Amino acid sequence: MSEKKLIKSYMLRKGRMSDGQRLAYEKLKDVHCLSYEDKSIDFKKIFPDSGKHFLEIGFGMGDVTHAIAEKNPQNAYIGIEVHSPGVGKLLSEIDKKGLKNLKVIEHDAVEVITNMIADESLDGIHIFFPDPWQKTKHYKRRLIQPDFTRLIATKIKPGGYLYAVSDWEDYAQQILQVFSEEEMLENKFSDWAEPIEWRTETKFERKGLKKNHLIREVFFKRKE
Template identity: 35%
Template sequence: MTTSDLADALGDGRRMARITTFHPRRGRVSTRHEDALTRLWPRYGVDIAEPYPPLDTTALFGRRAPLVLEIGSGMGDATAAMAAADPGRDYLAVEVFPPGLGNLLAVVEERELANVRVAQGDALNLLQHMLAPGSLDAVHVYFPDPWPKLKHHKRRLIQPDNVALLRTRLAVGGVLHCATDWAAYAEQMAEVLNAADGLANLHDGFAPRPAHRPVTKFERRGLAAGRQIFDLLYRRTS
């Protein structure tokens, strides 16, 4: 897949039937990222596109292992760091931003990470149509778009219907881990997750910062702006 193919597939959010939870950015793709996309997409890439064929993760990774879904992996540095430290699990990183996809692919090749694959498109379509129920060991939602304006709150990823879908794709015992630097969104996340059937908070309120979560670019920006970081960890119980 070429960069232009990725950008065209991303398209204009106004044409999508689903209310999108992300800004359809394009951005400049460096030569390094362009090269990685061209060479490595056939090996490591997954297109989230109609007709949404079921994803055979055993074939995708070449083994059967617990699967972690990273929603909104950005430039992929945190995903790569976690995958390198956790070789017993496979990581599927979903992103819509071509430079981020290209960067993660380049890092995967440079660090010889056999347990990372990348997917381009809307993670909700991947969850609904392509991933089997109970197929995920963990879902990471780190610093999703906070959509701070009240009229845009409906675009936030952590909503009751989306969380219900996420829960069905987690295996019983699997963990949903969210992080944000927006206090109002953190409160909404907690309200939605506490009310969700079949999910239990692993902590009394917000979680201490887990050591396994690398510091991300968005986290550094939030800290520099004086914002607090909130982590929420919930386990599927039924």
């Protein structure tokens, strides 16, 4: 994993934090963010009343993240993102809606998952529209590769799920193939999943739809 960890699946885009996002970021970071630590998260301590525990990787502006958390107050959610304006936006939504069941970690998801998430501790993982890294020479920067898939599969409880969506056809094909080849996982569908009714539209989904891209859903379970 050490060599793989050097490959970043994201490019930090500079600036462009609106005044509102900056204000929310500065005021709310210490309230709704969890710091990156080399230690497993104690879900029961952070969310004492929660039933199930879910993780979203690369939430972007977090539009789906807060919508799902709001609809499911009985569950606990952690969103991971490295893009500060998106973190600021999600923090302001958490505050506005008074959500007690959603926390944010601003850090590289690979490190967070490796060091902060205990094995078999999650009921589900969401990865919506991961960066497609369109040029062939950049494919190695795509987040969803066999090693990463093995890593996240180990964090899901038996019977829990892994749900990814992409509008980038060859990346979607790669995701379907890599998940299919991971022996801890099984497809809930024969190949592509039906659209899952509780997932609302994301910013990157809207961009894809404007370009007439097909939205591909991939939904696997960790084997019991």
